[in-house]
Amino acid sequence: MESCIIHTPLGYAKICGDENGINSVSISNSEAKETEIIPHVLKDCTRQLQEYFNGERQRFQLPLNPEGTDFQKKVWKYLEQIPFGKSLSYLELSKQMDQPKAIRAVANANAKNPLWIIVPCHRVIGSGGSLTGYAGGLHRKQWLLNHESSNKQQTLF
Template sequence: MKSCIIKSPLGFTKIMGDDDGIASVTVLNSKASEEKITDIIPVELEDCVIQLHEYFEGSRKQFNLNLNPKGTDFQQKVWKALEQIPYGKTLSYLDLSKQLGDVKAIRAVANANGKNPLWIIVPCHRVIGSDGSLTGYAGGLHRKKWLLEHESPYKQQSLF
């Protein structure tokens, strides 16, 4: 498995994958990662690095990568459903559970959402509480808020 660490607006990001696809993209919470930024990107990860940079620049709204995350069948099903949430849109955990055919599975859906190994690429940040609140996010609620604002078609203007 190849890996690299890149800098993003939300922190240092570790990408792992091989010829079978991208297995994980995670944001690192450690400042120690700064000295580990990868100078040479493995060829297997180049497209992912490029597409993430395009996303953060605002020129990419959809990823086109071969993905290979590891998880249970149920987790894989939830992650596939997450990929269908359009850029700039949100969905509640309850609505996602309904889409998957079992409204009572809301906790299991939320748990699978939280175990998503493909930060940003599989957009778990687009899932919110039924009341519109920014509930739970493995990368931190400040990152979830940033990502949703980044994707919003309505940009906040500065008053000063």
């Protein structure tokens, strides 16, 4: 398993993967040293993430190889289908999966997503439109939703 650390507008991201695909992308709250030489198997991922942050990419095209249960992987596949700039609730997601009573299981699988941004769990919100839990922090979730919004919000201060 190869790994590297890159700087993003939201902090330092650690990317792990091998020839079978990207295994995980996680964000850190602490300073980290950027990797000087990116392993070959991770170069495309780092490039696509940079394109995303530059506003040049809306969909990732990478081989993915996350670890999880079959149910978690099923949820993550549904997350990949949420269009850029759109969001839906946990209830809507569970209904799309034909499992409307599995809302908590869907939310738990969403929370265990190991592929930050690439599998867009940040696009899932509470039924009332509220920003609910996000492993990367609610400030990052809000930033990502604003980044993807066609109506960019300006800050007053």
